[in-house]
Amino acid sequence: MKKRLKKRLKRKLNKKLNKIRKHLCLPPKPPPPPPPPIECDVLAYVANSGDNTVSVIDTATNTVIATIPVGNAPYGVAITPDGRRAYVSNYLSNTVSVINTVTNTVIATIPVGVSPLGVAISPDGTRAYVTNSVSNTVSVIDTATNTVIATIPVGIGPEGVAIGTVCQ
Structure with missing residues (x-):
């Protein structure tokens, strides 16, 4: 009984306080x-097609801080908007290497078309688009699963x- 009374009184008091607050100019x-x-570090990822690596350059010091082995003849590089992954096309391997940019290690190798x-x-970082120069296609990669979900x-x-938002 006392608990109900306390709750009822508390509700009434809160209502009155709210009315007072509305009238005050606080x-x-x-x-x-x-x-x-x-x-955050600003890093440059450079595809070195002659030795099948990617060099990571610290742009603050202009020094190479890591060299990452990837597939044969790496060519194109793109980094996700959150900066956590780099996608590297490997021209002679017909693959894309996915690099974890925190650890600078390859975490996935994705088969794509011929000569990416x-x-x-x-x-939004959910898709990677890779041109395949000999198979005349574009591979669409789901970046959550690192799998090809379409070939165009x-x-x-x-x-x-290049990808951009086009407004009408």
């Missing part, structure tokens, strides 16, 4: 402070690919 509560900035060259990542026929000898 400044709004300040927003919480922003989170501290995340420390260009690589581009969708703005295109013109003869596709090389470069």
